[in-house]
Amino acid sequence: MKYTIVLSLLLISTVLTTACTSDLDRNTDGPPDNRDSGSDAQVEPDTGPHDADLADLEDQGDMASIDLGESGDSPPDMVPLDMESGVCARAVARVAHDLSALSDITLEYGRPLKLLHHESSSPAAPIAEHSWKVVTQPVDSPRALQDGFLTPTIAGVYVAELTVRDEAGNTNCNDYDTRFVTVRVTDSPEFIAEISWSGDAEQGPDFDLHYKHPNGQWNNAPWDIYWRNRTSDWGVSGGADDPHLMQDTNTWGYEHVIHRNPESIAYDFGAYVYAFRMRPSSLRASIWIRGQLELVLLENDLEQDQFWHIAEITWPTGQVNSIDNVTSGFPNP
Ligand SMILES: [Ca+2]
Ligand SMILES: [Ca+2]
CATH class of the missing domain: 2.60.60.30 (sav2460 like domains)
Incomplete structure (x- = not known):
């Protein structure tokens, strides 16, 4: 059965089913694929501290396409909270911008920003997993979270939250001052x-x-x-x-x-x-x-x-x- 629904401006619900991800070879000469769970959390196993290649990111220019070479392709899922151990990991959320790692920036136009988590730590064990979710973005705006990139597209405020877990299973807590990044975009494209x-x-x-x-x-x-x-x-x-x-x-x-x-x-x-x-x-x-x-x-x-x-x-x-x-x-x- 085929049907089409035209919705008026205020009738969009941003519900899209999340799904597991893995690489799937399609176009061997095509661009890398790029997956997103929308506002849902994405978990990426850590292979050690990530050296964000800020220079490469900047070289892509204002609206360049995203080259995602990350190995973190595990299925998106919420990191379960384990508060019983009493040990807090600390999530430190940043975005790469102009060769800096920042937690609060303002942009004239939206553009892909690499989300950085490598400053996160735990007193108990190395960080083993991290995940991102968008907790604030403009109403009825395009989806903004893509495999470790935040891509604000229209004017407004975007806030992404980082969750981490160490190898001992301790999640982050008491880190409200560092677990969020805020991006403000002042103009929308036509x-x-x-x-x-x-x-x-x-x-x-x-x-x-x-x-x-x-x-x-x-x-x-x-x-x-x-x-x-x-x-x-x-x-x-x-x-x-x-x-x-x-x-x-x-x-x-x-x-x-x-x-x-x-x-x-x-x-x-x-x-x-x-x-x-x-x-x-x-x-x-x-x-x-x-x-x-x-x-x-x-x-x-x-x-x-x-x-x-x-x-x-x-x-x-x-x-x-x-x-x-x-x-x-x-x-x-
Ligand atoms: Ca496609
Ligand atoms: Ca032109």
Whole structure:
């Protein structure tokens, strides 16, 4: 059964099922996959102190894609609290920014920020596990936690909380002054589109976000932004007006595209079923215009190689026209 629901601005619930994660090879020449449990905690086993590669992070530029080489791919789960031992580990939460590790920063625009936990400690044993969850973010904003990265996208305040556990099983406590990081974002991009779905770490499905300029065709660079072509030089020369795909997710989670300073033309937003491995294949698509949630669509019956043309967005008004049409393959002329 196929049905579509269009929700008005205030009717979004940010419920997405969390799921276990593991690496799944899909596109051997594609970008790394990128998974998220949304506002739920993510646990990563520690392999020792992490040397956050701040230089590499900075080199990625303002809206660069995220290269996630982390080994922490254990299933997201809450770290159980064990308060009976009387020993407190201490969680020290930081984000990497401008070659510094900070706990409170203000940004003009949202961008991926690597979350750092390596200053955490315990008097009893080395830190064995850590997890993150977002405890504050703007209402109806895109999802912001991704495998050790906090990615604020629209203006507002984002707070992430770190939980740690040492090898003796002691969790952190009495550390309210250090377990949180706060990121304030002062401006929202003109356009954000998100597709999100739940699934199985091994079985997917794998949906791909597509965002097309009127000059080109779907699934073709440089005029379609998708996993193989995460950004292109659209509009005037230079990156200030270029769209960026923030992540490619292979089995469950979400993908965003962000576009600042769009031309006064109409762009198209869609999603493709790259690998259909199991049911259900429910996909949610959302659009934010200047930080405001403007459209939510659900599509519950997508099949392998189908393409869902979701919406057309016209500038400079930011008018969102729902298309909501499913075709077999890309609808290129
Ligand atoms: Ca994908
Ligand atoms: Ca450009």
